[in-house]
Amino acid sequence: xxxxxxxxxxxxxxxxxxxxxxxxxxxxxxxxxxxxxxxxxxxxxxxxxxxxxxxxxxxxxxxxxxxxxxxxxxxxxxxxxxxxxxxxxxxxxxxxxxxxxxxxxxxxxxxxxxxxxxxxxxxxxxxxxxxxxxxxxxxxxxxxxxxxxxxxxx
Amino acid sequence: xxxxxxxxxxxxxxxxxxxxxxxxxxxxxxxxxxxxxxxxxxxxxxxxxxxxxxxxxxxxxxxxxxxxxxxxxxxxxxxxxxxxxxxxxxxxxxxxxxxxxxxxxxxxxxxxxxxxxxxxxxxxxxxxxxxxxxxxxxxxxxxxxxxxxxxxxx
Numbered sequence: 001x002x003x004x005x006x007x008x009x010x011x012x013x014x015x016x017x018x019x020x021x022x023x024x025x026x027x028x029x030x031x032x033x034x035x036x037x038x039x040x041x042x043x044x045x046x047x048x049x050x051x052x053x054x055x056x057x058x059x060x061x062x063x064x065x066x067x068x069x070x071x072x073x074x075x076x077x078x079x080x081x082x083x084x085x086x087x088x089x090x091x092x093x094x095x096x097x098x099x100x101x102x103x104x105x106x107x108x109x110x111x112x113x114x115x116x117x118x119x120x121x122x123x124x125x126x127x128x129x130x131x132x133x134x135x136x137x138x139x140x141x142x143x144x145x146x147x148x149x150x151x152x153x154x
Numbered sequence: 155x156x157x158x159x160x161x162x163x164x165x166x167x168x169x170x171x172x173x174x175x176x177x178x179x180x181x182x183x184x185x186x187x188x189x190x191x192x193x194x195x196x197x198x199x200x201x202x203x204x205x206x207x208x209x210x211x212x213x214x215x216x217x218x219x220x221x222x223x224x225x226x227x228x229x230x231x232x233x234x235x236x237x238x239x240x241x242x243x244x245x246x247x248x249x250x251x252x253x254x255x256x257x258x259x260x261x262x263x264x265x266x267x268x269x270x271x272x273x274x275x276x277x278x279x280x281x282x283x284x285x286x287x288x289x290x291x292x293x294x295x296x297x298x299x300x301x302x303x304x305x306x307x308x
Contacts, residue, residue, distance in 0.1 A: 004282060006285075006288075007285055007288065016266060017266065018290070019274070019289050019290045019291070019292075020288070020289065020290065021276060021280075021288040021289070021290055032186055032200060034188050034197055034200060036195070036197060040195060041190070041194060041195035041196050041197070042195050043188055043190060043195070043197065043253055045246070046186060046188060046246060046251045054282075055282040058276075058280055058281070058282040059282055059283075088275050088276075089275065089276040089280070090272040090273075090274060090275045090276070090293070091272070091274060091276075091290065092199070092200060092264075092271035092272050093264055093265065093266050093268075093271045093273070097200045097271075097272075099197055099272045110246075110247055111247065112170060112171065112247050114247075117246035117247045117251075118244040118245070118246050118251075118253045119244075119247070120173070120244060120245060121242050121243065121244045122175060122212075122242075122243040122244070122245075126175075126212055126243070127212070127213075128158060128208075128209040128212040128213055129213075131160075131161055134160070134161065134174070134175040135173050135174065135175070136172070136173045136174065136175055136245070137173070138173075139244070
């Protein structure tokens with residue numbers, strides 16, 4: 001697929017209060033993407049997109065990221081079946097972040113088998129000056145054994 | 155304030171399924187932070203933290219970011235009064251993102267006077283191969299005139 005070119009960045013006023021999508025990709029060509037459940041607003045995951053993955057997301061209606069470790073397009077769910085159907089695409093004031101609202105097919109967005117990647121929370125007693133207190137508590141239930149998550153296409 | 159050192163990264167198993175906070179700061183010493191409304195889960199804003207701002211957030215209970223443009227700690231609300239009181243701190247599976255759940259004092263997290271920085275959404279007819287269709291629609295109401303937002307301390 002050829003590289004996709006989004007409209008160029010113009011003025012601060014147009015970027016922040018205008019109606020043209022002018023996403024800012026960083027020096028590596030990436031933009032952060034927050035993905036939420038379209039019904040509950042729960043944050044499901046965070047990843048990066050490049051222009052090609054954002055265009056692919058818009059064309060297909062399925063969340064597509066850029067895998068920095070594998071250096072390739074990452075069509076979410078292509079292996080696990082847990083596709084994210086895009087219900088809305090938002091951007092922030094300075095258009096350097098994308099926010100997707102999705103329907104998560106299968107209900108599992110994390111490779112560890114949780115609905116959301118954010119399944120741990122700092123304990124209420126966390127004190128940064130006492131490292132032993134900086135413990136995480138699990139705040140979600142594992143829905144799927146991750147060992148079975150990537151075998152659907154096997 | 156001296157630099158703060160979080161626990162070192164250990165094994166993938168411990169990072170992803172353990173109970174020790176081991177945040178990953180990138181080559182520039184930064185970690186992405188998503189901030190949500192603690193009651194509705196609505197994403198309010200996105201910013202970066204360095205170790206010092208994360209430690210400051212934990213110590214004070216007020217969301218504190220790192221301003222990349224001003225290259226300084228950014229205690230949210232220090233000028234506008236719209237402080238974010240931290241109700242919960244979560245991290246994701248590989249601990250390279252922070253998620254804050256906050257009570258937004260004043261209810262305005264965006265410098266443009268909106269509750270959330272994500273006040274625009276791509277139109278339903280957005281077609282990446284037709285740039286004229288890539289228009290944003292406002293999906294939120296402006297709560298405050300931004301001209302008045304930073305004059306509270308004047």
